[in-house]
Amino acid sequence: MGFAVMSLTEAAAGRVQAIVENAGGDAKGIRVSIKKGGCAGMEYAVDMVTEPNPKDDLVEFSGAKVWVAPEAVLYLLGTRMDFEVTTLRSGFTFTNPNQTSACGCGESVELKPADLATLAAAGGATVRAG
Numbered sequence: 001m002g003f004a005v006m007s008l009t010e011a012a013a014g015r016v017q018a019i020v021e022n023a024g025g026d027a028k029g030i031r032v033s034i035k036k037g038g039c040a041g042m043e044y045a046v047d048m049v050t051e052p053n054p055k056d057d058l059v060e061f062s063g064a065k066v067w068v069a070p071e072a073v074l075y076l077l078g079t080r081m082d083f084e085v086t087t088l089r090s091g092f093t094f095t096n097p098n099q100t101s102a103c104g105c106g107e108s109v110e111l112k113p114a115d116l117a118t119l120a121a122a123g124g125a126t127v128r129a130g
Contacts, residue, residue, distance in 0.1 A: 005068045006032070006079040008061040012092060015083040016064035019048070026050040029065030032081070034072040034111065042075075042111050044094055074098075077114035 008016070020027045029049045037043045049067055052058070056067035068076055079096040098111050 004059050005057045005073050006059055006066075006076050006081055008059065008064060008066060009080065009082040010062060011083040012081045013062040013064035015092070016066060017062075020064075023048060028052060029067060031056065031067040031069060032072065032076065033069035034075050044092070046092055074114050075111045 016030055020029060027048055027050055029052075031047045031049045031053075033045045033047070034042050035045045049065070052067055053069075055070045057070070057073060059066045059068060066081070075098055076094075076096065077098065079094050079098070082093045082095065084090065084093055096111065098114050100111065
């Protein structure tokens, strides 16, 4: 079994499945990437996948499919994706060990690339490229 870039909670997997079911037709899952923006410099981006990019890493959990953009892999290694509903908002949340700070409104983050030597020493995991 290969090393998963990130993990999903049951709530996140359930929400991904609901998104796919509600989209109908060609929807296969979602894609997580990182884009520049916000006051802290980076934002998580979540998009619908109808045609998977063969360069993306695929994370599957409880029937949900999440593709991770190759340029985001080093920033997302070890991240746990969740879905939460509060009184004021609902959405995906990311618990990311590579996050160094976040803006006050919580919409953007500052991320550093994962330290592969530390990851390898901690779990002996092999990270596959593309």
